[in-house]
Amino acid sequence: MKKIRCPKCDEPIAFDPARYEPGSSLVFECPQCGKQFRIRLPARREEAEEAARPVAGTLLVVENAFHTEQTLPLYAGRNVIGREVRGTNINCPVKTVDPSMDTLHCRIDVDTDKQGRPRFTLSDGPSGTGTFVGTEILGDRERRRIEDGAIITLGATTLILQTGSGDAQTN
Ligand SMILES: [Zn+2]
Structure with missing residues (x-):
């Protein structure tokens, strides 16, 4: 599991990046304040370059x-x-x-x-x-x-x- 923070109220939101395609764009709705926001998962190639x-x-x-x-x-x-x-x-x-x-x-x-x-x-x-x-x-x-x-x-x-x-x- 990974955690991201709501950009509005800073509430931590857990999600499992393994469930999604690398590089895909995800929309979250904050359970605390209802703010909707988008994140993009890194593509695996980028992650590999990052690690190296x-x-x-x-x-x-x-x-x-x-x-x-x-x-x-x-x-x-x-x-x-x-x-x-x-x-x-x-x-x-x-x-x-x-x-x-x-x-x-x-x-x-x-x-x-x-x-x-x-x-x-x-x-x-x-x-x-x-x-x-x-x-x-x-x-x-x-x-x-x-x-x-x-x-x-x-x-x-x-x-x-x-x-x-x-x-x-x-x-
Ligand atoms: Zn929030």
């Missing part, structure tokens, strides 16, 4: 009063970051009780440059408390290129980008 994606980098979540240290893998494509809640639909959830981190707080898009090296681009949710790189808050529609060692703050939570390039400046 190499890790482009990681996010180190620094331990604090709300959570222990965690390492989150980042993949090519869009990584959606936020506080993990039951049935969450994002692909990069943080296990934390930090109430100032939104359940969808920011995104890191990973693509590659001409040399095939991964590039990391950060953008805000939009979130309630904003997304910071160092001490600078990102603008509403800003897309900020971030490098190895970038310090990202989401609410009361600090994350450090680790690209595995191994050439971080030490000055």
Whole structure:
């Protein structure tokens, strides 16, 4: 069984994706609020490609009063970051009780440059408390290129980008 969340009231709705054709479009009616919404199941080929994606980098979540240290893998494509809640639909959830981190707080898009090296681009949710790189808050529609060692703050939570390039400046 899989769970999705009602886009209107956040009610979790369970369904069995094995009962449907890959790639098909499903319509749900929320039992809580009656909202109708549509989702598309991934085609198997896409899922297989997804599973085979190499890790482009990681996010180190620094331990604090709300959570222990965690390492989150980042993949090519869009990584959606936020506080993990039951049935969450994002692909990069943080296990934390930090109430100032939104359940969808920011995104890191990973693509590659001409040399095939991964590039990391950060953008805000939009979130309630904003997304910071160092001490600078990102603008509403800003897309900020971030490098190895970038310090990202989401609410009361600090994350450090680790690209595995191994050439971080030490000055
Ligand atoms: Zn609902």
